Amino acid sequence: MHSDIDKLLRENGLQVTAQRLAIMRAVSSHPHATADELIDDVRGVIGSISRQAVYDTLSALAEKNLVRRIQPAGSAARYEDRVGDNHHHLICRGCGMTFDIDCALGEAPCLIADDDHAFEIDEAEVIYWGRCPSCQKAAPDDGKKAARSGPLQSSSKGKRAGPKQI
Amino acid sequence: MHSDIDKLLRENGLQVTAQRLAIMRAVSSHPHATADELIDDVRGVIGSISRQAVYDTLSALAEKNLVRRIQPAGSAARYEDRVGDNHHHLICRGCGMTFDIDCALGEAPCLIADDDHAFEIDEAEVIYWGRCPSCQKAAPDDGKKAARSGPLQSSSKGKRAGPKQI
DNA sequence: ATGAATTCTGGACTCAGTCAAGTATTTGAT
DNA sequence: ATCAAATACTTGACTGAGTCCAGAATTCAT
Structure with a gap:
């Protein structure tokens, strides 16, 4: 069962380990997952893995362009294997x-x-x-950002004009 | 001296305080500065201010669209007053x-x-x-092939704040 | 001047990620 | 198959950016 991914890693000069294989599989089966979500997923398969190993691997893979990292404002980094x-x-x-x-x-x-x-x-x-x-x-018609610490939408009436034009 | 910004705040239903005025001035004189840089700047003018006040104000301003927040991957959020x-x-x-x-x-x-x-x-x-x-x-042309995601400035800080996942 | 509402302060806390050092695996050469 | 060098993994402490909270201080409408 070690063929595709296995080969991909080797071709990129990366050693092949159970953790890496599991991480790559996790990334491709959960596109846009965060590192933490990947850790959970991998643990479910491999049994256990350190957080550091996941971060290291993800960086190595990103460097070789086998995965892409996206870091949307307001959330942790997410990874996907759709590259190229x-x-x-x-x-x-x-x-x-x-x-x-x-x-x-x-x-x-x-x-x-x-x-x-x-x-x-x-x-x-x-x-x-x-x-x-x-x-x-x-939450129909509630501008961007969620209301801060208050009950859902309240007094604040400020309704900035429509969507900022692009 | 308290006219433009003062008025802008009032028009947006925000109370006018020395801290806010200073923060707004700091933002417009240091486009793309991070919150920490703004804190330093404001302290140089106002004397002292809490970190929290700066974050609160920046969020309030962003909410009213008086300031725009950008959160580039690998760095803290940055603010600018070029909006609209x-x-x-x-x-x-x-x-x-x-x-x-x-x-x-x-x-x-x-x-x-x-x-x-x-x-x-x-x-x-x-x-x-x-x-x-x-x-x-x-660092002229390092590794023609690999490229992208240079090693320099590898510090990528956590970034959350925006929309809370629900 | 007064008081309710809003804002500010300071400190504890969280989250995502990094650093460091020691241990374990993989792999290429024998 | 063996073995050492190179790589990778584990643990655990640490950081930086941002949030939460409760009490103190301001602002502003009357």
Whole structure:
């Protein structure tokens, strides 16, 4: 049963260990999972693993481009194994649910900035923020951010204008 | 001296306090500063302020859209007072230097998700990652192949705060 | 001037992630 | 198959960014 992943690791100069195989499988079966979620998953399969091993492996894999790490504001880093294409993400402000979004421009797009300040740009990260259907129902018409520490929506009437235009 | 900002706060239903005025001034004079940098700056002006007050104020301001918060992967949240227009950011993987980038594509076709999964999208966040000229010189072309995710500044701090997962 | 509402302070606490050092595995060469 | 070097894993302490809480201090409408 050690073939695909096994080979992938070897080809990238990484040693093959039970932990790594389990981590890679976890990533591909739980796209957009956080490190903690992956730890839980792996423990369910392997029995036990240290948090450090997971972080180390994830970094190693990310460095070799076998997994992609995304770090949305307001949540821990998430990992996915869909690499090699430049796709983006759609994240719900309510529940954090994340979806992949194909780039509207095809191949390796979006890498063009008007004024690149002489930078050597290697990636354009795009995140669409919004509310998923069920969170819309749960708290219909409540701006971004959840109300802080108060009862759900109360006095504060401030309703910033519509969605900021893009 | 208390006119513009003062008024802005009042108009948004926020009480006017010395701390808030100082924080707003700090934000506008140090675009892209982190909360800690702002605290230092404000202390230099006001004398002293609690960390909590700064976080509270920043959140309140962000909520009223008087300030925009950006949370680039691998660094603490940064704040800027350029709001109301949709501009993006160019960040150096080496030193974290951040620049504003006007929307590159005009109407930005790239910012309209192909399949919106029935989300109510309110923002498209774009971050261009690369290396600034001086970091390019500092570590010129390391490992032609691997590239991406340079080792420098590996400190990635936890980031949460935004929408709480429910 | 007064008091209710809002804001500020300070300290404890949480979370995601990192550092360090010692132990265990993998792997290539014999 | 053996063995040592290279890599990987484990434990546990530690950090930085941000949050929670309760009491003290301000702000502002009357």
